[in-house]
Amino acid sequence: MAKNTDTSWMQSLPPNVAVQFLDRVRKTPQREAFRYPVGESWESVTWKAAGDEVAKMAAGLLALGVQPEQRVGIASGTRYEWILADLGIMCAGAATTTVYPSTNEDDTAYILADSECQVVFAEDDEQLAKLKTRKGELPHLKKVVTFDGTPDGDWIIGVKELEALGEAHLAANPGVIEETAQAIKGDQLATLIYTSGTTGRPKGVRLRHSSWVYEGEAIRAQNILDETDLEFRWLPMAHSFGKVLMSTQMACGFAAAIDGRVDKIVENLGIVKPTFMGAAPRIFEKAHGRIVTMQAAEGGAKEKIFNKAFQVGLAVDKLKREGKPVPTLLAVQHKVFDKLVFHKIRDRFGGRVRFFISGAAALNRDIAEWFHAAGIVILEGYGLTETSAGSFVNLPSDYRFGTVGPVFVGSEVKLGEGDEIMIKGPGVMDGYHNLPEETAKTLTDDGWLRTGDKGSLDADGYLSITGRIKELFKTSGGKYIAPPAIESKFKALCPYASQFIVFGNERNFVVALVTLDPDAIAGWAQENDVSGDYAAIVASDRCQAMVQGYVDQLNAVLNRWETIKKWELLDHDLTVESGELTPSMKVKRNVVEDNYKDKIDAFYA
Template identity: 50%
Template structure:
């Protein structure tokens, strides 16, 4: 059945939200000393977004013109994005971690007329580069009067817009009338694990579809309090904004990832979406703290996790819980799980994971702790949210059921194909790549390998191009093995399986700095630097034990014969992971070729 979307555009959806709940809580920001929140109502957000939109029109921005935002996640990002769309323009998103070369390429390639930069440092990324930018708007700090292109502050842009609205009050409402479902709303450049980023053209029809589709999931309620820290430059962040607007979810916005755990206790959200890396860090911290406690504390922890997993296994099988297990779980919750729940604010109702695969073992751990994670799946090319688990329909190890009326088909080679409203118009200025991205009957080729079960749940096994074929002809799914290892070894930050055209499988491992330093503090490596700990034979022995544990869960041809502990973690700056925490395998293999060659030295590897 077709999903009914009662909006022509994001601005249409937004102004209907403002009219429906003008005094309702919309977005909150941290107060000056991080002890509480400052709320903005929908009416206040509507007024500011309208002023920004009018200011942009005054600077010559028209229908489908691009305006770039180069900033971290913050309330002003939301205002700017809404203002851009209300001006009829399309938002080009740029991560604040993007290097100047890529940032200036995105701004130039998109043809963006205005750049809204977080501060002067971010604005410098397009300095001296030939772009279509006529003005730069600075969010934090003063504008540089002598800069080229000319600069103004976000406050000045709003003031300029407010003045225009005083002489022409219906300016933006008239513009909004002219924005239709097929107009461009966003140009998001895929950070891509290979090559130059491609601009994905996403329309108002797809984003409003996302907003409406999210309401039917039971995951978003107007009574919730959402903690939004995800990069708004990423499609996951944009799709959440659409759900927030349609449903009217009060949302705390704070992109400071280093403050996340501290602020969870202050904000006490009921709803949070995250990439798997956040759940892995919480898992690592919880497990290593229990292990460091030793003795009875560690035994109680392991017992509680075992009881929780028994409960989850029965629930997943649709079987009733025996009375004795219910009693045991109540004890486990009181002694162990309640502490983890409290650390995360004590009120979490829904956790959603997306943007990269979540390890099944880590999903089972959180479900055991009464913090079930609803894993979802989607691509930038299909507006991010395509499949997700529901609270009443959670199948661990899958990415859930499709949203709305999205069509999904599995191709003959196992590739997941998608068709529907949220799928992109195409890649910006890349007709050949656009044609290659679709089947003849209009399905998007996702590049992911997966399968649909009898109930319609999708299981994604790996990226098509990431599948490793050993020299023995066996196919291996790296991300599945990497996810299993992260769950087995609580000291892991990243794991990268190597094996393409090799005669055995190896793994590069980077260690979680906090977790491994905590372990080292109790032995001969106490006080050593992170790099020294990574290189120590004691650490190698520790990780080797976890590799053997992993191998006990794998098929013979998948087992990891050798591993190397990296002297540092993988980083965005070194081009080894994308801002959405996906591994760039080619870059990792290039940057750590010495370690890889050592593991295969003397072998008959076919390279």
């Protein structure tokens, strides 16, 4: 068992998220808290200004009659108003229920009904349409507040109308926000996050105020972020990764630039110039693939310089990690290549990034090392919605590739049966909403959470994730296969890859379904005289041969029983909208397997 025992900082934690936020407003009222896009420019907001807006939101909810721990939903993409609504809900003593904007109408209705939401913040008319259609199934839903949608003057009101209600309530009850905040107990429900899951209905994870406070303060105690930092936040705030960044921001006091438009990430990084950002591995895979393919398209001397730069960069990194001296000639070459190649890559991300944090899925080690060779540190972390997101993270001063770092101070980790990772600590959920049997399966009587992930711990307590227990399968020859390990290796090799999904449970060999990144493969098609849309490109002999080449490279580094004997390119990429990816861009393996059962069976015919 690994346990970090220095918990002195835990003796004076804020009692709840509302007090944590109000304390931050009092500590640094004039420092920048948020910025968000308005047209082509960015609007900046101080902590004091954000505090005033949150107070109006919270008071508006109190005026609508929202009671402690009653649920208030947010069905919206990541934007500044999401942050205000969430903080307003918690300062009113209520609990936020998160709904991804991509959640279908059926699941949206289920989540809001199961959580008994009293009020819902809906982003626009698209989200409002889901609520209107299912209004009869939502007897608890008294009022809908829309950011950009069309109010009806009755059931649906605009956010400005809510704020007007709040202003009137504050005028009549000047101290109501502070009084409400102080009355919130640490074990009160703060957030209900419904896991997207791969099968069946989503499960509501019940997370306390004290869990979010602990998460943010645990990061602050590591002294890796402070008020001078600037975060770029695009992650879905409906996901626990986005939420834990919010609690970390309040604890540390840095500013955050908010824009959830995924297609704007790279452009925004160049404008915002953040010092750090959290992201899912798919973002780093896409960036790596884009840079590599662009350089390959240049060809000639530039491509040779680029490839030599990374050869030198990776060699220098390896020597440093092993504690060996870097030969003078190699050091001089590295300095030259840093000016010619690496600084240009860093500039793509704004030029000021101290580190990225990768979570939500496993990051391929080769990609992490590639970025590190360019002078970009990616700190891999690990956690689940059931642990309020963060439980492990590497530190800028001490990180180890292939691991997710040590357990947070104040938490514990051990390996259970079959090397299942088990976690205990203040971040662990209370349980699943209205699902006592599911809760009992996941939480032991003495408070350990069964994660369902398989792992190993080194002598210093650094955790490595070796697979998802439910995703491990055994071939008919009796060999165990860990699909994620094979899949991430392919995506590190092939810069055009989007998804590579491995199958072979109780079969005599392993197969894969493959999709390519639409943007990357469109560029490849132009350079290789292949015409047509995505489906036509991937069906072409030239594209098939290209992918086969990368599969051959993959097979060369796999054990014999892991090698991919057959594969097929799908005529479309997987998407969140199709239900085949979660909003954090993880593959819903069971959904994909069901959708393409005929193709998979055909491999073995």
